[in-house]
Amino acid sequence: xxxxxxxxxxxxxxxxxxxxxxxxxxxxxxxxxxxxxxxxxxxxxxxxxxxxxxxxxxxxxxxxxxxxxxxxxxxxxxxxxx
Numbered sequence: 444x445x446x447x448x449x450x451x452x453x454x455x456x457x458x459x460x461x462x463x464x465x466x467x468x469x470x471x472x473x474x475x476x477x478x479x480x481x482x483x484x485x486x487x488x489x490x491x492x493x494x495x496x497x498x499x500x501x502x503x504x505x506x507x508x509x510x511x512x513x514x515x516x517x518x519x520x521x522x523x524x525x
Contacts, residue, residue, distance in 0.1 A: 444503060444510055451518040452525070464501045465490065469524035473499050476520070483516045 445464065448455045454467040468476045473489040477499055480487055490498030503510070 444501075444514070447514050448517060451514075451521045453517070453521060462502060462504050464503060465495065465498050466501065468497055468499050469521045471497060473497055476524075480516060480520055485513045485516045 445455050445457065448464070448466055452469065456465050458464055468490070470476050473491055473496060477487050477489045488500040488502075490496055490500060493500065
């Protein structure tokens with residue numbers, strides 16, 4: 444998932460044994476970005492809720508089908524933000 448997000452233009456930290464990723468939001472308003480993805484049923488946590496405005500948190504505890512379904516939605520959201 445990290446490589447796919449990076450290929451779509453996201454700035455993503457390299458996780459160290461965790462259950463979530465923290466990419467930078469492609470738009471300044473991370474809450475608005477999470478609301479945009481929610482319209483496509485991709486639910487993420489805005490970073491501003493965990494004192495990281497401008498970032499968002501993706502839980503990677505879902506199954507492979509959930510991840511595969513979400514990746515094109517992340518790509519489309521990043522493209523539309525440019």
